[in-house]
Amino acid sequence: MDFSSKLLENAVNEMSRLPGIGKRTALRLVLHLLKQPKENTAYLSEALLHLRNDMKNCEKCHNISDTVLCAICNNPKRNSEIICVVEDIRDVMAIESTSQFNGLYHVLGGKISPIEGIGPQNLKIDSLIKKVANEEVKELIFALSSTMEGDTTNFYIFKQIEKFNIKISTIARGISVGDELEYADEITLGRSIVHRIPFEQSIRG
Ligand SMILES: [Zn+2]
Numbered sequence: 120m121d122f123s124s125k126l127l128e129n130a131v132n133e134m135s136r137l138p139g140i141g142k143r144t145a146l147r148l149v150l151h152l153l154k155q156p157k158e159n160t161a162y163l164s165e166a167l168l169h170l171r172n173d174m175k176n177c178e179k180c181h182n183i184s185d186t187v188l189c190a191i192c193n194n195p196k197r198n199s200e201i202i203c204v205v206e207d208i209r210d211v212m213a214i215e216s217t218s219q220f221n222g223l224y225h226v227l228g229g230k231i232s233p234i235e236g237i238g239p240q241n242l243k244i245d246s247l248i249k250k251v252a253n254e255e256v257k258e259l260i261f262a263l264s265s266t267m268e269g270d271t272t273n274f275y276i277f278k279q280i281e282k283f284n285i286k287i288s289t290i291a292r293g294i295s296v297g298d299e300l301e302y303a304d305e306i307t308l309g310r311s312i313v314h315r316i317p318f319e320q321s322i323r324g
Pocket residue numbers: 177178179180181182188189190191192193
């Protein structure tokens with residue numbers, strides 16, 4: 120791509136670093152911003168900067184939060200005895216939109232993936248195990264996507280916590296194998312949480 124302007128080239132290059140944004144799309148977005156009032160670009164830049172500077176991770180569940188504890192952990196109406204284990208914040212948002220779950224979450228920040236070099240130590244697994252060991256958790260629900268990495272992660276955590284006297288369940292697989300949670304429709308996902316099954320039953324096949 121030949122640019123007549125260095126300013127344009129820089130903006131397009133930065134924009135095209137985003138996932139799914141090629142150079143052509145980046146150019147279209149940048150030219151769109153140039154046609155809009157200047158304030159729009161300022162609002163966008165400010166929102167992104169605020170997000171990066173002020174965003175926190177909830178100390179309890181590792182969900183993205185504006186405060187030390189996220190709104191879910193801070194809500195006294197939520198049942199703190201049930202914890203739903205998810206990969207990332209998109210899963211929290213997907214499950215919240217079903218309105219079928221009233222417990223708390225634990226956001227792992229990914230799945231165990233030897234190919235990508237992600238081991239248990241790279242995820243928030245230790246804090247989950249501590250939570251189970253120290254707190255009054257009665258049930259843990261695995262809600263990771265049903266991929267090999269998801270299954271490996273479930274099994275790894277299961278092995279660490281099976282000695283504790285808690286109920287361990289997994290969401291029912293109305294969601295077909297390999298599907299990512301965030302793409303499941305709300306009704307299917309809601310049902311799969313309500314009709315969750317004991318984890319040991321799921322690994323026996
Ligand atoms: Zn939280």
